[in-house]
Amino acid sequence: MAVTHIDKFVGMLLDLPVDSGVFYAFGPVTPGARQRAANARHPKISMKELAGEALFPPWSDNLEEISPWGTCRAPNCRAGEIWWQTFVQDDGTDAIEAGSCDYCGTWTVKCRDCGEEEYAFSTDVTCMTCGAGYELTSSDYQSNNWDGVVQTSKGHD
Ligand SMILES: [Zn+2]
Ligand SMILES: [Zn+2]
Numbered sequence: 001m002a003v004t005h006i007d008k009f010v011g012m013l014l015d016l017p018v019d020s021g022v023f024y025a026f027g028p029v030t031p032g033a034r035q036r037a038a039n040a041r042h043p044k045i046s047m048k049e050l051a052g053e054a055l056f057p058p059w060s061d062n063l064e065e066i067s068p069w070g071t072c073r074a075p076n077c078r079a080g081e082i083w084w085q086t087f088v089q090d091d092g093t094d095a096i097e098a099g100s101c102d103y104c105g106t107w108t109v110k111c112r113d114c115g116e117e118e119y120a121f122s123t124d125v126t127c128m129t130c131g132a133g134y135e136l137t138s139s140d141y142q143s144n145n146w147d148g149v150v151q152t153s154k155g156h157d
Contacts, residue, residue: 003032010040020044020079042103044079074106074119082108082117087149096134098149107146109134113155130155 020043029049037045072080080103086095097110107120114130123146125134132155137148 002030003036005033007036009045010043014043018043020046022046022048042079070103072101072104072106072108072119073117074101074104074108077101077104077106080104080106084110089150093151096149096151098134098136098146100146107136109136109149111155112151124152125149127155 022045029047034047037047070077070079071082072078074080080101082099082101084097084099086097088095094112096112098107100107107125108117109120109125109127110117111127111130111132111134113132114127116127116129118125118127118129118134120136123136125136126132127134131153132151133153135150135152136146137150138146139148
């Protein structure tokens, strides 16, 4: 099992609408191949070294292992991580945490009232848990590179 096997597997995954794969290695694995699998980000690779084992583990065991990889909650994006930024508020109220997904680009805002994370369909974000409203802002009106977030309405207590 060498690097070329992993590269071939990555190429196969890239043709599929998935962002992660489990690679079963039934033979010895070279250190290079192990490293290649460990460094793969999109798609992510989970390497199972089963040298000497005859049985395939049930697929459901691996699903549990894969799902916590990404923190992004946007639909069809399980593997992305949110790049959290802290936005200091001009009005002196507590800073708001928000950030974009490194995979799908969707923004997520952490609700200041209830702490839940809500992803943004548009520039207006409504917390589904408490109803608080937020708005993504940009100093460049034509850009969707948001550089700020403000709270537009309070959630219920
Ligand atoms: Zn995402
Ligand atoms: Zn909330």
